[in-house]
Amino acid sequence: MSDITPNTDTRFDNLLFRIVPHLILFALILVIWEAAVRLGFITSIIIPRPTAIMGAIVELYFVKGTIYNHFFVTLTEAVVGFLIGASVAVTLAVCSALSDPFKRYVSPYAIVLNVTPGIALTPIIIAWFGYGMGSKIALAAVLCFFPIFVNTLTGLLQRDEDREELFRSVGASNAQIFRKLRVPAALPLLFAGMKIGLTTALIGAVVAEFSQATEGVGVLMSRFSFQLDMASSLATLLSMTLIGLILFYSMEFLDDRIVFWRRETRRAAASRAKARAWNARMGQ
Amino acid sequence: MAAQDTMTEGLAARSGGLSLRQRRTLLHALIFLTLIGLWEAGARLGVLDPLFYPRPTSILNSFYLIYIKNGNVWFNLYATMSLVIAGWIGGSILGVGLGALVGFNAVVRRFLKPYVIVLEATPRIAVAPLLIAALGFGASSKIAIIILVCFFAPFINTLSGVVNVNEDKLELFRSLRATKMQVLRKLVLPDAIPVIMAGERLALTAALSGALVAEFIQRDQGMGALILVYTRNLNMASSFACIFTLTILGFLIFRGMEWVDHHIAYWKNEAGMKRIGDRRRRQLGPQVGE
Numbered sequence: 376m377s378d379i380t381p382n383t384d385t386r387f388d389n390l391l392f393r394i395v396p397h398l399i400l401f402a403l404i405l406v407i408w409e410a411a412v413r414l415g416f417i418t419s420i421i422i423p424r425p426t427a428i429m430g431a432i433v434e435l436y437f438v439k440g441t442i443y444n445h446f447f448v449t450l451t452e453a454v455v456g457f458l459i460g461a462s463v464a465v466t467l468a469v470c471s472a473l474s475d476p477f478k479r480y481v482s483p484y485a486i487v488l489n490v491t492p493g494i495a496l497t498p499i500i501i502a503w504f505g506y507g508m509g510s511k512i513a514l515a516a517v518l519c520f521f522p523i524f525v526n527t528l529t530g531l532l533q534r535d536e537d538r539e540e541l542f543r544s545v546g547a548s549n550a551q552i553f554r555k556l557r558v559p560a561a562l563p564l565l566f567a568g569m570k571i572g573l574t575t576a577l578i579g580a581v582v583a584e585f586s587q588a589t590e591g592v593g594v595l596m597s598r599f600s601f602q603l604d605m606a607s608s609l610a611t612l613l614s615m616t617l618i619g620l621i622l623f624y625s626m627e628f629l630d631d632r633i634v635f636w637r638r639e640t641r642r643a644a645a646s647r648a649k650a651r652a653w654n655a656r657m658g659q
Numbered sequence: 660m661a662a663q664d665t666m667t668e669g670l671a672a673r674s675g676g677l678s679l680r681q682r683r684t685l686l687h688a689l690i691f692l693t694l695i696g697l698w699e700a701g702a703r704l705g706v707l708d709p710l711f712y713p714r715p716t717s718i719l720n721s722f723y724l725i726y727i728k729n730g731n732v733w734f735n736l737y738a739t740m741s742l743v744i745a746g747w748i749g750g751s752i753l754g755v756g757l758g759a760l761v762g763f764n765a766v767v768r769r770f771l772k773p774y775v776i777v778l779e780a781t782p783r784i785a786v787a788p789l790l791i792a793a794l795g796f797g798a799s800s801k802i803a804i805i806i807l808v809c810f811f812a813p814f815i816n817t818l819s820g821v822v823n824v825n826e827d828k829l830e831l832f833r834s835l836r837a838t839k840m841q842v843l844r845k846l847v848l849p850d851a852i853p854v855i856m857a858g859e860r861l862a863l864t865a866a867l868s869g870a871l872v873a874e875f876i877q878r879d880q881g882m883g884a885l886i887l888v889y890t891r892n893l894n895m896a897s898s899f900a901c902i903f904t905l906t907i908l909g910f911l912i913f914r915g916m917e918w919v920d921h922h923i924a925y926w927k928n929e930a931g932m933k934r935i936g937d938r939r940r941r942q943l944g945p946q947v948g949e
Contacts, residue, residue, distance in 0.1 A: 400770055421793040479683065480690055490909030494784075494868045495883070495902050497875060498890035503711055578782040582872055585788065586887075593785065597876075600788040608789050612781065619780030 423606040431610035441595075442614055448590040449580050450618055452508055456515020457576035457622075461569060463516070464524035472531035472557070485524060493518045494582055501587050511583040511591065518579035519572035526568025530561025563637060566630040573622045581615065592618070713896035721900040732885070732904060739870050739881040740908075742798065746805025747866040751859055754810040758817025758855075768822075775815075783808050784872050791876060801873040808869030809862040816858030820851030853924040860916040867909065 405425045411417050412424045419427070435442040467485070471478035497514060504510035535556070542552045584593025592615050599608035635641040677685070695715045701707040702714040709717070725732040761768050787804045794800035824847055832842050874883025882901055889898035925931030 397770065397773060480687065483687065487906055490913050491902065491906040492864070492868045492871055492909060494871050495886060495905050497871075498887045499895070499898055499902070502890050502893070502895070574780070574782070578784055581782050581785045582875075585785075585872070586875055596785060597788040600792040603792055605789070605792065608792070612785060612789065615785050616777055616781040619782060620777075623780055 420603055420605060423609065427606040428609050428613075431604075431606040432613065435607065435610050435614075442592075442611070445590055445592045445595045446614055446618065448508065449511075449577075449584065449592045449615075450621070452511040452580040452583075452591065453515055453573070453577040453618070453622065455508075456512040456579060457519050457573050459512065460516035460519040460576065461523050461572060464520045464568075464572075465527050465565070468524050468527035468531060471528055473553075478528075485521065488517075489521045489525075493521075493579070497583055497586050501583065506587050506589065508590075511580045511588065514583040515576040515579035519576040522571040522575065523565070523568040526564045526571075527561060530564035531557055533560065535560065559636075562634045563630075566626070566634060570623060570626050570630075573626050574619060577615070577619055577622060710893055711895060713899055717896040718899045718903070721894075721896040722903075725897055725900055732882075732901065735881050735885045736904070736908075739867075739874065739883070742801050742805060742870045742873075742881065743863070743866045746802045746869065747809055747863050749802065750806040750809035750862055750866065751813050753806060754813030754858070754862065755817045755855060757810075758814040759821060761814075762818045762821030768818075778811070779815075783811065784869060787869075787872055787876055791873075796877055796879070801870065801877065804873045805866045805869040808872075809866040812861035812865060813855060813858040816854045816861075817851065820854035821847060823850075825850070849926060853920070853927050856916075856920045856924055860913070860920070863912050863916060864909070867905070867912070871905075 408417075408422075409425050412419050412422065423431075467481060471481060493514070496517060500513050500517070501510045504513045538556055539552060542556055547555070580591070581593040581596075584591040585597055588594045592611055596608055596611040596615070599605075599611060631638065631641055635645045698707070698712075699715050702709050702712060713721075761771055784804075786807055790803045790807070791800045794803055828846055829842070832846055837845070870881065871883040871886075874881040875887055878884045878887060882905060886898050886901045889895070889901065921928060921931060925935050
């Protein structure tokens with residue numbers, strides 16, 4: 376059998392073989408949960424039935440379609456906040472890495488910002504930036520600033536003396552050393568910081584929405600749970616998970632593309648592409 | 660190096676006998692005071708609206724008000740901190756226990772992985788309204804929120820600390836016929852504990868954030884409620900005083916955890932090794948007849 380089936384099929388079989396036990400376990404959990412609620416072991420007001428959650432998802436996404444607006448509002452807030460926070464963080468980190476005095480006189484403020492629970496700023500930020508999207512973006516930016524700053528700075532400060540010496544011995548300028556040696560060495564850490572930052576940006580957006588907002592999954596969630604509509608509330612929570620997964624995996628994708636040399640397959644693909652480009656230029 | 664030393668000495672001589680360190684501290688203070696001065700001047704000249712951006716002097720005045728004259732911050736600080744500690748202990752037990760359980764058991768690990776990924780992507784603090792609806796207003800739902808927010812870091816760190824055992828060392832232990840208990844005590848834990856402690860540190864910070872969010876939603880007592888009420892009344896100076904209180908608190912937590920870490924995972928630093936080594940030597944001294 377195995378000698379006539381193509382390679383892809385066995386891979387598919389393997390995948391199936393790996394996934395089926397997971398699915399069985401998941402189904403089992405759902406069935407026990409459903410039964411426990413139906414038989415009255417768990418109050419459905421506190422923990423609703425899985426089928427009720429499923430119904431709420433269908434209603435939110437397909438029947439009424441109320442979720443989409445809120446979903447994209449929160450997604451936009453988190454992403455814009457992240458972009459602002461990340462660009463400030465990376466700029467400050469690069470300045471700190473390039474200039475010792477800058478680092479010395481800026482770092483105390485960064486540390487103060489780090490030890491303050493950023494979430495405590497929620498009411499003040501809402502007073503400053505209003506009830507709209509501005510305050511959510513601002514809180515997301517504040518919360519995601521520090522992990523990105525600290526990771527970028529750590530990445531840029533790690534010096535590989537041997538390689539630097541090699542660069543100098545072939546006459547590289549300081550700018551070249553920075554661009555070709557220190558930045559690529561810092562990128563993996565920078566992306567690790569970005570991944571953390573993106574998650575915290577989402578937290579910032581959602582918490583600001585809890586406090587005061589008219590749109591966004593955070594508002595939807597608190598509205599549903601104060602109506603004791605737990606099924607819809609959990610469905611909204613799953614939507615937040617979805618936002619989180621979308622953000623995380625898009626960052627993972629960028630990480631894969633930009634820091635391609637860290638992974639064997641990506642490095643091979645990149646070198647193949649380079650080889651093709653060279654061959655085309657050579658007129659082959 | 661010598662050239663640099665003479666240069667700094669020369670600079671020190673020129674700047675009135677201050678050492679490099681003293682001059683840096685002075686410059687730090689100068690920058691800080693200039694910033695504060697600019698802020699104060701901006702507020703007084705009407706560039707910054709004092710309704711939203713309170714003057715530094717009025718923040719200081721608020722510190723006096725909430726700490727000494729009214730003294731209302733103490734009760735709220737106590738309310739928040741007792742919640743944070745209770746939730747943090749609960750979350751730590753849950754996180755470390757679950758992490759160890761999952762870490763030592765490959766089957767459980769395999770089946771739990773997808774749920775961990777989903778849980779990691781969810782903004783866990785978002786469960787707050789749900790928990791309040793389920794458990795009602797009051798301390799129980801707040802502690803539940805804190806546990807939920809802070810259990811994850813110890814969980815992940817315990818898991819990775821337990822799983823990432825140095826293979827070479829493990830082989831050495833096996834070849835010397837170490838028992839499972841010995842492997843755990845002498846190999847796994849010494850490497851895992853610093854990682855777990857790092858998780859605990861993150862958890863304590865997360866617990867403080869969780870407590871604040873819970874108090875923002877419930878608005879009855881605690882620092883979160885205090886900040887919210889002051890901001891709603893546009894009493895920004897007091898609100899800032901509360902925030903700076905939290906900054907100090909965060910700093911104390913950070914330093915405190917560092918100290919605890921230093922003493923528990925003593926083998927990770929020179930001073931701790933020396934301290935414990937000295938103590939052992941004192942204990943063993945009479946026995947070996949030193």
